[in-house]
Each structure stands twice: as C-alpha cells, then as structure tokens.
Amino acid sequence: MAQNSSSADGFAQSPATYQTENTVLSILKEFLESKVAVIGLVLLGFAIFLALCGPLISPQNPYDLSEITIWDNKLPPLSAATDGNLTYYLGTDDQGRDLLSSIIYGIRTSIGVALTSTLIAIMIGCIAGLFAAYFGGRIDSLIMRAVDLQLSFPTILVALLLLAIFGKGVDKVLIALIVVQWAFFARIVRGTALVEKNKEYIEAARCLGLPEKRIIFRHLLPNSLPQIIVVSSIRVASAIRIEATLSFLGVGMPVTKPSLGLLVSNGQDYMLSGQYWISFFPGIALLLLIISINLVGDRLRDILNPRLKR
Amino acid sequence: MEKVLEVKNLSTHFFTRRGVVKAVNEVNLSLYRGEVLGLVGESGSGKTVTGFSILGAVDPPGKIVSGEIIYKGKDILGQSETAWRKLRGAGIAMIFQDPMMTLNPVLRIDTQMIEAVLAHEDISKESARQRAREALARVGMGSPDERLKSYPHQFSGGMRQRVAIAIALLNKSDIIIADEPTTALDVTIQSQILFEMQSLLKEQNIALIWITHDLTVVAGLARRICVMYAGMIVESGLTSDVLDRPLNPYTKGLVDSVPSKNRKNVRLYQIPGMTPSLLNLPTGCSFAPRCSRARPRCNREMPGETISEDGRMVRCHYPYK
Numbered sequence: 140m141a142q143n144s145s146s147a148d149g150f151a152q153s154p155a156t157y158q159t160e161n162t163v164l165s166i167l168k169e170f171l172e173s174k175v176a177v178i179g180l181v182l183l184g185f186a187i188f189l190a191l192c193g194p195l196i197s198p199q200n201p202y203d204l205s206e207i208t209i210w211d212n213k214l215p216p217l218s219a220a221t222d223g224n225l226t227y228y229l230g231t232d233d234q235g236r237d238l239l240s241s242i243i244y245g246i247r248t249s250i251g252v253a254l255t256s257t258l259i260a261i262m263i264g265c266i267a268g269l270f271a272a273y274f275g276g277r278i279d280s281l282i283m284r285a286v287d288l289q290l291s292f293p294t295i296l297v298a299l300l301l302l303a304i305f306g307k308g309v310d311k312v313l314i315a316l317i318v319v320q321w322a323f324f325a326r327i328v329r330g331t332a333l334v335e336k337n338k339e340y341i342e343a344a345r346c347l348g349l350p351e352k353r354i355i356f357r358h359l360l361p362n363s364l365p366q367i368i369v370v371s372s373i374r375v376a377s378a379i380r381i382e383a384t385l386s387f388l389g390v391g392m393p394v395t396k397p398s399l400g401l402l403v404s405n406g407q408d409y410m411l412s413g414q415y416w417i418s419f420f421p422g423i424a425l426l427l428l429i430i431s432i433n434l435v436g437d438r439l440r441d442i443l444n445p446r447l448k449r
Numbered sequence: 450m451e452k453v454l455e456v457k458n459l460s461t462h463f464f465t466r467r468g469v470v471k472a473v474n475e476v477n478l479s480l481y482r483g484e485v486l487g488l489v490g491e492s493g494s495g496k497t498v499t500g501f502s503i504l505g506a507v508d509p510p511g512k513i514v515s516g517e518i519i520y521k522g523k524d525i526l527g528q529s530e531t532a533w534r535k536l537r538g539a540g541i542a543m544i545f546q547d548p549m550m551t552l553n554p555v556l557r558i559d560t561q562m563i564e565a566v567l568a569h570e571d572i573s574k575e576s577a578r579q580r581a582r583e584a585l586a587r588v589g590m591g592s593p594d595e596r597l598k599s600y601p602h603q604f605s606g607g608m609r610q611r612v613a614i615a616i617a618l619l620n621k622s623d624i625i626i627a628d629e630p631t632t633a634l635d636v637t638i639q640s641q642i643l644f645e646m647q648s649l650l651k652e653q654n655i656a657l658i659w660i661t662h663d664l665t666v667v668a669g670l671a672r673r674i675c676v677m678y679a680g681m682i683v684e685s686g687l688t689s690d691v692l693d694r695p696l697n698p699y700t701k702g703l704v705d706s707v708p709s710k711n712r713k714n715v716r717l718y719q720i721p722g723m724t725p726s727l728l729n730l731p732t733g734c735s736f737a738p739r740c741s742r743a744r745p746r747c748n749r750e751m752p753g754e755t756i757s758e759d760g761r762m763v764r765c766h767y768p769y770k
Contacts, residue, residue: 276509339550346504347538347616349568357564361555 169442179434186428190247197243198225201236202395211235213414230416232405238416242424245399248392249428252309253378256316261371263317264324269355269363271325272332282325289322298381302390312391316378327370331363369443372436376429383425399425450481453623453656454503454541459516461495461502470727472498472511474680477754477762480624483654487671487688489661489703491724495680496660500626503658504541505533521623539569542617546629548609552601558585559597562616569620584615589645607638611645618649628660643670664707668692676700679725679735686761696757696768699736734766742767 171177189196199206210221212235218227229238271282289297298315305311335341336359344354383400385391392398397405399421406417461473473495480486488496501507503518505525517524520540525532537543545551553561562581563574570577578597585593588611601609610630617625627646631639647670650657661667667674668688675685676699684697695701705718722739725731731738737747744767752764 339545339547340553342506343543343545343551343613344553345537346506346543347565347568348534348536349538349564350534353564353568357556357560358553362553 166442170438173438176434176438179431179438182427182431183435186246186250186431189243190250193243193247197237197240199237199240201241201244207235207237209235213409213417215414216416216420229420230414232402232417233409238402238420241397241402242399242421245397245402245421246424246428248396248398249379249382249400249425252312252316252382252392252398253375256313256382257320257371257375257378259313260317260320260374261324261367263321264326265328265360265363265367267321267325268328268330269332269359272329272336273351273355273359279329283329286322286325289319290326294319294377294381295384298385299388299390302385307390307393309392309396312382312385315385316382319381320374320378323370323374324367327366328363331366332359335359335362365443369436369440372432372439376432376436379425379429379432399428450484452479453482453521454480455517455519456499456503457517457519459499459502459518460514461498461507461511462514463511465510468728471730472680472727473502474730476516476677476680476682478675478682478685480656480658482623482656483650484673485650485657485659485671487659487661487667487674488677489664489667489674490677491662493724493727494677495727496662496677497628498680499677500543500628500658500660503624503626504537504543506537535569538565538617538622539620540622541624541626542620542622544610544613544617544625544627544630547633548606548613548630549633551613552609554601556600557597558599558601558612562597562612562619565616565619580619581615584618585612587618587649588612588615589641590615606634607642610634610638610642614642614646614649618653618655621653622655624656624658626658626660629662630659631666632661632663639666646670664692664703676703679730680727681735681764682762683736683764684761686757686759690759690761694769696761696763696770697736697765698740698742698769701769702739734764 170180194200201207208221211227211231212233214227214231214235216228216230216238218230219225220227225237227237227239229242231237232241267282267286271279297319301315301318302311305314341354341358344358349358379399382391382398383403386398386400387404389404392401394401402421403418403425406414406419406421409415409417456476456478459473459476460471463470463472476495476499478486478488488499490496498507498511502513505528507513513526516526518526520536525536528536552558559578559581562584563577566572566577566580567574581597582593585596590596590608590611596604596608596612601612604612613630631642634642643666646657649655659667659671671688673686674688674691675682676691676697677683678699684691684695684700691700692704695704699720702718702720706720708717720739725735725738731748733746733748733750734740734743734752737743740747746766750766752766754762754764755768757763757768
C-alpha cells in the first residue's frame with residue numbers, strides 16, 4: 140500500500156527509475172558490516188576452495204598407495220619424508236599418509252556429502268511441504284504426521300539405525316542424511332506456503348484457471364523459498380556434523396573415502412600415546428568448517444529475515 | 450438480449466466448527482451480454498462469496514448447497530474440476546479488490562500474462578506475448594513492451610489494477626466478475642479505471658458483475674443492480690429505479706447513507722443496529738430488527754421474492770410504494 144497513488148498512476152516514471160530494495164549488492168554490503176561474519180566467510184571460502192581444487196594443490200594423494208610409504212607412519216608435524224622431497228606439515232597418520240593431504244581430501248568429502256544430501260533433502264522437503272500446504276486435508280495430515288514421526292526421534296539415532304541396516308558406503312550415508320533432514324524442510328516450507336497460499340495472488344491464479352502444478356511450482360514455491368535458503372546453510376553444517384559423528388562411530392563413510400570424522404576416528408587410538416596430531420588437526424578442521432558455515436548462515440538469516448532487523 | 454448467465458436459488462454455506470454460516474441464500478440473478486450488473490451490499494453481505502460461487506472457487510469448509518448456475522444455457526454447477534478450470538479465466542474472469550496482492554510478487558508481468566494465455570490455449574509463447582502486449586495497450590498502459598518486463602512492485606496501485614484488468618481481458622471472457630476493484634484506489638484513479646472499463650465493455654461486448662459497497666460507483670456504471678443483505682438479494686432492478694425510488698427499507702437506508710454534496714450541515718442518516726451474524730440468522734426477515742417499518746409478521750416469516758409493478762424484484766412484506 141505504501142508506494143501507490145501519490146504521483147497520479149506513476150505514468151511519468153519509467154520502470155528504470157525504480158530501485159529494488161534487496162539487490163545482491165546491498166545484501167553483500169550489509170553482510171560485510173559484521174566482522175565475525177567476514178571471518179566466517181573467508182574461512183568458508185577457503186574451505187570451498189580446498190574442496191574444489193583439493194587434488195590439484197594437496198602435497199600427495201593420500202589414497203594412492205604408490206605415493207605413501209609405511210616407513211613414514213606417525214611422524215610428528217613438520218618432519219621431512221624419508222625420500223626427502225616432501226615435508227609433512229601436520230605430520231602423518233598410522234599408515235604414513237600426509238595429514239594435510241588427508242584433511243584436504245576429507246574436507247572435500249565432508250562438504251560434498253553434506254551439500255548433496257541437503258540439496259536432495261530440500262527438494263523432497265519442498266515438494267512434501269508444498270503439497271501439504273496446498274491440498275490441505277488428508278494429504279496434509281498424512282505428510283505432516285510422517286514429518287512429526289521423523290522429528291520425534293533424535294537425528295543421530297535414526298541415522299545410526301539406518302546405517303546399521305544398510306551397511307557402510309557413500310550412497311548409504313547420503314540416504315541416511317536425506318532421511319533425517321527432509322522433515323525439517325517440509326515443516327518450514329509448509330509453514331510459509333500456508334501463509335502464501337492464502338494471499339490473493341494464489342486465489343487470482345486459481346481464478347485464471349492455471350493448472351495446479353503450475354500454481355504450486357511457479358507461484359507458491361518461489362515465494363516460499365527465502366526461508367529455506369536461510370535455514371539450509373545451517374542445515375548443511377549440521378549435515379557435516381552428523382556425517383562426522385557417524386563416521387567417527389565407524390558406521391559412516393568407507394575407509395577408501397574418509398571424511399573428517401573418519402580421520403578423527405583413525406587417530407583416537409594414538410591420542411593417549413602422544414601422537415595427538417592424527418586426531419587433533421582433522422578435528423580442528425572440522426570445527427572451523429562448521430563454525431564458518433554457522434557464522435555465515437547466522438548473518439544471512441539476520442539480513443534476509445526482516446523480523447530480526449533492527 | 451442474450452442471457453449469458455443465470456443464477457437460480459444459489460445457496461452457499463460454510464460449515465465451520467461454530468456452526469453453519471449461511472453466506473449466500475437463495476440468490477437469483479441474471480446477466481445479459483454486454484451489460485453491467487451492480488452487486489451492492491455492506492461488508493459481509495455475501496457479495497464476494499456469490500462471485501466465487503459463480504466461478505466454482507468456494508474453498509472448504511464452504512460449499513454450494515443448492516441452486517443452479519446456467520452459463521450459456523448449460524448448468525455448470527455439477528461439472529468436473531477440469532471443466533471448471535477451463536472456464537475460469539477463459540469464460541468467466543475475475544478481478545480482485547486489492548491490486549497490491551493479486552499479482553505474484555516474484556514473477557514478471559509478462560510471465561504471469563503469458564501463462565494465463567497458455568493455460569487456455571495451445572499457441573506459441575511469442576503469440577501469447579503479443580496478445581499480452583495488446584491487452585496492456587488496450588487498458589491504457591504506455592510503452593507496453595517495457596511494462597511487460599517489469600515486476601509488480603515497480604507499479605503503482607492503479608497500474609497494477611490495469612494489469613489485473615488486462616489479464617482478465619486476455620482470453621476474451623464473456624463475463625468478468627469485478628470484486629470491488631476500485632475500492633483500494635483513490636478517486637482520480639478510480640474514475641480513470643471506471644472510464645477505461647466502460648469503453649472496454651462496450652468495445653468487447655463483455656458482461657460485467659461489479660461487486661461493490663459504493664453506491665455512487667454503481668450509479669454511474671451499472672444498468673441494473675442487485676442489493677444484498679445478509680446473504681440475500683433484497684431488491685433488484687434497473688439502477689435508476691432502485692436508487693431513485695427504493696422499495697425495500699434497507700435499500701432506502703443505504704441510499705440515504707450516501708453523503709451528498711448538496712446537503713451541508715445535515716446529519717447523515719444511518720441504519721440503526723448491526724448486520725446480523727450469518728451464523729444464526731433470525732427466522733423472519735433478517736433486516737427486521739433494524740427496520741423502522743417492521744411489524745410482527747416480519748419477525749415470523751421470511752419475505753419471498755415479489756415483483757413490483759415496474760418489474761423490480763423486492764423481498765419485503767411491507768415495501769415502500
């Protein structure tokens with residue numbers, strides 16, 4: 140209501156003179172006002188860079204048996220390799236792998252698994268939430284009771300159970316993470332879609348005779364997305380956490396594709412015998428990764444959620 | 450004149466937890482090609498629900514409990530949801546009250562207009578865009594090409610309502626139901642839109658049901674009007690007859706409540722009391738508790754539809770003469 144009707148019908152103004160409020164640039168500007176968030180963004184950017192170009196920049200491929208030597212096992216940080224052309228900045232593990240390289244590969248795995256599972260969970264959650272909100276009635280009850288059931292069990296318990304049934308493997312971890320996450324998104328999407336559904340533009344679209352599929356996906360979905368975008372960043376962090384926990388407990392990623400959690404788990408036998416670095420550095424990497432995502436996600440939420448704006 | 454729409458004995462009730470809300474009761478109305486019918490009443494008198502019923506767009510817990518809606522000689526009430534979908538926006542289009550809300554904020558105008566065309570016709574995107582362009586030009590939008598690429602928030606209220614009207618015109622509907630389309634606009638824009646609507650209707654021979662609470666708007670626009678009270682049509686007839694010599698006490702009260710620029714310092718008339726709750730309507734005439742002419746019979750019996758000498762329908766035991 141605010142902007143209408145003062146200049147008779149706005150005919151004099153050309154569309155170009157209007158300014159959109161939430162441009163990408165203004166969001167970025169506001170984002171950078173918080174120092175903590177900038178630190179988070181730099182860290183996260185670095186982690187994503189490592190994940191993307193890991194194999195190109197890591198000192199060795201820790202899973203290529205021809206590149207590692209068992210003689211170099213459990214070397215402390217900064218020691219030189221026996222064949223002399225490599226320095227193990229963060230030490231080596233019990234198999235003689237360079238920990239720095241392992242961490243780089245581990246970040247790649249962790250981020251990859253978390254992102255993929257969250258994206259698929261968002262898709263499933265969106266569809267479930269939109270259908271529940273749009274059709275209401277029995278479909279709504281059915282979907283939302285499934286969501287309630289899902290959310291009434293602790294996430295880690297459900298994931299553990301699933302993996303105990305399925306066994307190890309990347310695909311199984313992905314499925315477990317999707318199963319434990321979709322319900323969050325379904326609930327959020329349903330909430331926002333219910334509000335949007337009762338707005339007049341949806342009624343208008345229906346009175347235009349648009350197909351329901353189109354109303355749901357072209358009209359309802361884009362208007363329900365902002366909430367999801369904000370929540371999803373935090374959910375990626377929790378997916379990384381859950382996956383790390385599972386791997387640490389030995390039911391997650393296979394040994395051939397270790398994530399940060401598995402690296403921590405590998406070193407825990409040696410913690411008390413003085414070789415702290417095998418668990419310590421992957422742990423620190425995991426910590427920084429989750430913190431950085433949370434910092435960025437919190438800041439995004441503050442900016443994009445007008446209710447939290449001061 | 451050809452009758453495009455006839456509504457017979459339409460009743461729409463809402464089955465809520467607190468009871469049955471009788472929003473529309475035994476409404477009869479007919480609409481001829483190219484005419485404007487004013488549907489007048491206070492808020493909550495069932496005007497909008499009548500409009501939605503004609504479109505088959507009443508959501509649960511609401512339900513059309515009885516009646517017939519005859520569109521082009523065919524009763525459309527029992528038809529399938531697919532048939533309704535084909536009718537909405539193509540045969541009967543709707544324009545809503547608040548132009549700020551009727552357009553999807555995240556989609557461009559062209560997207561929304563093109564999809565409205567493609568929902569009903571299997572033509573190329575390019576020709577759909579062409580049709581959208583023409584529709585915008587027809588409702589008096591300057592530089593339609595540029596406007597097509599804009600988002601709703603770049604428009605003022607009046608322009609958005611023009612877009613909404615353009616969308617209603619896209620598929621050459623026979624009937625447009627306009628639900629208080631100028632209520633949210635200021636008077637200068639309102640008159641522009643009214644003028645535009647009048648010429649468009651004449652040009653395209655579209656029948657219009659104009660739902661409003663504003664008698665002055667209807668007086669200039671509609672050929673016939675129906676006055677609604679508590680879900681019923683209490684009087685209908687030619688606009689000039691109804692407004693000049695109202696038969697029903699409620700219509701008279703409504704006409705007297707309109708401020709006039711010729712009477713200064715005279716206190717406005719107001720109808721005493723409040724509109725009854727549609728949850729438990731009185732057994733007799735719903736207007737009886739507020740009516741100055743009410744007699745015991747009014748509280749007992751619901752007045753039926755009677756036709757006056759000049760061919761008007763009135764629901765009242767003791768109408769004015």
